[in-house]
Amino acid sequence: MIDGFENLNLVELWDTSLQWCKGVLFQADTLYQGVIIAISFALGLTFYRLIRKSVQSTIEKSDLPSRAKRIANNIKKLLFPLVTLLVIFFITTIAGSEQIGVNVALINGIMKVILAWIVIRIIVQFIDNSAVRNVFAIAIWTLAALSIFGMLESASITLDAIGFTIGEFRLSALAVIKSIFYLFILLYFATFVSSFAERRVLKASGLTRSSQVLIAKVIRVTLIVIALLIGITSSGIDLSLFAVFGGAIGLGIGFGLQKGISNLFSGILLLLDRSIKPGDVLELENGTFGWVNNMAARYTEIVTRDNKSFLIPNEELITQRVVNWSHGNSLIRLEVSFGVHYDSNPHEVKELAEKAAANAHDRICKTPMPVCHLIEFGDSSLNFKLRFWIKDAEKGVTNMRGAVMLALWDVFKENGIAIPYPHREVFIHGEKA
Numbered sequence: 531m532i533d534g535f536e537n538l539n540l541v542e543l544w545d546t547s548l549q550w551c552k553g554v555l556f557q558a559d560t561l562y563q564g565v566i567i568a569i570s571f572a573l574g575l576t577f578y579r580l581i582r583k584s585v586q587s588t589i590e591k592s593d594l595p596s597r598a599k600r601i602a603n604n605i606k607k608l609l610f611p612l613v614t615l616l617v618i619f620f621i622t623t624i625a626g627s628e629q630i631g632v633n634v635a636l637i638n639g640i641m642k643v644i645l646a647w648i649v650i651r652i653i654v655q656f657i658d659n660s661a662v663r664n665v666f667a668i669a670i671w672t673l674a675a676l677s678i679f680g681m682l683e684s685a686s687i688t689l690d691a692i693g694f695t696i697g698e699f700r701l702s703a704l705a706v707i708k709s710i711f712y713l714f715i716l717l718y719f720a721t722f723v724s725s726f727a728e729r730r731v732l733k734a735s736g737l738t739r740s741s742q743v744l745i746a747k748v749i750r751v752t753l754i755v756i757a758l759l760i761g762i763t764s765s766g767i768d769l770s771l772f773a774v775f776g777g778a779i780g781l782g783i784g785f786g787l788q789k790g791i792s793n794l795f796s797g798i799l800l801l802l803d804r805s806i807k808p809g810d811v812l813e814l815e816n817g818t819f820g821w822v823n824n825m826a827a828r829y830t831e832i833v834t835r836d837n838k839s840f841l842i843p844n845e846e847l848i849t850q851r852v853v854n855w856s857h858g859n860s861l862i863r864l865e866v867s868f869g870v871h872y873d874s875n876p877h878e879v880k881e882l883a884e885k886a887a888a889n890a891h892d893r894i895c896k897t898p899m900p901v902c903h904l905i906e907f908g909d910s911s912l913n914f915k916l917r918f919w920i921k922d923a924e925k926g927v928t929n930m931r932g933a934v935m936l937a938l939w940d941v942f943k944e945n946g947i948a949i950p951y952p953h954r955e956v957f958i959h960g961e962k963a
Contacts, residue, residue: 563637566621566637567618567637569617570614570617570618570621573613573614573617574610574611574613574614574615574616574617575610575614577613577617578609578610578613581609582606582609585606585609586603586606589603589606601655604651604655605651605652605655607651608648608651611644611647611648612648614644615641615644615645615648618640618641618644619641622637622638622641639678639679642678643671643674643675643678643679646671646674646675647667647671650667650670650671650674651667654666654667654670657718662718665714666715669711669714686704689704689707692704709761712760712761713757713761715761716757716758716760716761717754717757717758717761719757720750720753720754720756720757721750721753721754723753724746724749724750724753724754727746727749728746728749728750731745731749732746743801743807743808743825744798744801744802747797747801747827750827751827789843789845790828793827793829793843793844793845794827794828794844796843796844796845796847796848797825797826797827797828797830797844800825800830800844800847800848801825805854805857806822806825806830806847806852806854806857807822807825808823808824808825809821809822809856810822810854810855810856810857811854811855811856811862811923812832812852812853812855813852813853813855814842814850814852815850815851815852818832818834818840818842819834819835820833820834820835820840821833823839825844828843828844829841829842829843829844830842830844830847835926835928855923856923860921860922860923861895861919861920861921862919862920862921862923862927863917863918863919864917864918864920864927864930864934865915865916865917866887866916866917866931866934866935866938867913867914867915867916868913868914868916868935868938868949869908869910869911869912869914869949869950870911870912870914870942870949870950871911871912871948871949871950872910872950873948874912874948876904876912876914878945878947879902879912879914879947880902880903880904880914882942882945882947883900883902883914883916883938883941884899884900884901884902884916885941886934886937886938886940886941887902887916887934887937887938888900888918889937890933890934890936890937891930891933891934893920893921893922893925893930894918894919894920894930894934895918895919895921898919900916900917900919901916901917901918902914902916902917903915903917910950910952911949911950916934916938918930918934
């Protein structure tokens with residue numbers, strides 16, 4: 531039941547507002563102060579436009595780090611309220627003197643509000659996200675402005691009067707605003723702490739890579755859940771209230787987040803069984819080949835040789851057939867097939883091919899040594915398979931096959947070994963007379 535407007539008298543509210551306007555706004559001192567404030571803002575804006583470009587140029591030409599330049603550019607925007615504040619202070623000092631005697635109570639409040647905005651904007655510069663930074667600044671400044679003008683308590687009472695009752699529990703607009711504010715602060719704090727903890731965990735040399743990522747995920751999820759619970763309960767909302775909607779909400783969330791939850795636990799399972807970890811070289815059923823760059827809550831990022839990032843849902847890595855080239859042992863065997871002319875000595879070809887592969891590139895392992903086998907007496911060639919090993923598949927495998935084939939070409943040319951190619955003979959018979 532909505533009970534916030536039961537005692538609201540519109541006629542009385544209108545009369546009160548009208549009396550306040552007559553007693554405060556429509557006074558000579560108030561009009562004088564309004565003119566002073568308008569002139570000060572106009573002068574502040576004019577002066578800011580004159581110095582803005584020179585300040586911007588000075589910041590860009592400085593040797594400050596990128597983060598310091600970003601902060602300096604943000605603070606540069608505060609020159610307008612700062613100059614306006616100085617102009618207001620100068621004019622107010624003159625207008626409030628004994629000779630002129632203008633009541634400057636309203637201007638003093640405006641100056642405090644402007645000063646609060648400048649201080650708050652400087653303090654929140656440590657927040658990197660601009661949207662989060664602006665929300666924090668506006669929320670804190672609103673509370674400061676209401677407190678400066680003595681309206682904070684009245685606003686709280688008014689918001690608390692607007693609400694509705696469910697059973698024995700009453701939910702007010704003030705409680706909702708507090709919940710949103712607390713949740714916003716706590717969730718950002720949880721994200722900030724989890725990011726800091728994740729960086730620390732990833733630097734721990736005593737843990738495996740998969741253990742580092744798993745611990746970081748657990749810390750992040752735990753902190754976010756704790757922040758949600760504290761944010762809701764600290765604003766005075768009883769969690770038992772949601773038991774009324776628990777079944778329907780739980781069913782809806784279950785269907786809506788089914789894939790998300792599945793991918794989350796699939797990622798944790800991959801880290802627990804250590805089948806896939808950051809740095810592994812994977813080949814998927816669709817032909818995607820690359821190394822694992824990052825394992826997030828919902829997906830695993832695979833970066834290919836052409837620097838494309840494929841975001842593979844963790845669930846697919848559980849259900850699909852995945853080739854992990856670096857699982858267990860980092861040694862990877864590659865193979866090159868070739869054929870030579872029948873006039874060639876196969877023993878010599880085998881020896882030359884093995885030496886050529888061993889010296890083709892420094893990424894090719896000397897142990898185990900490359901091995902070449904004669905596998906077939908073909909239609910027009912002796913067919914061989916040359917096998918060799920590498921340890922760093924993430925640097926590419928096609929380039930190693932290419933390097934070996936070039937080495938074979940060079941050594942065969944040097945030793946007069948021909949590589950045959952298919953050819954056909956066409957006989958044309960003339961018509962008999």
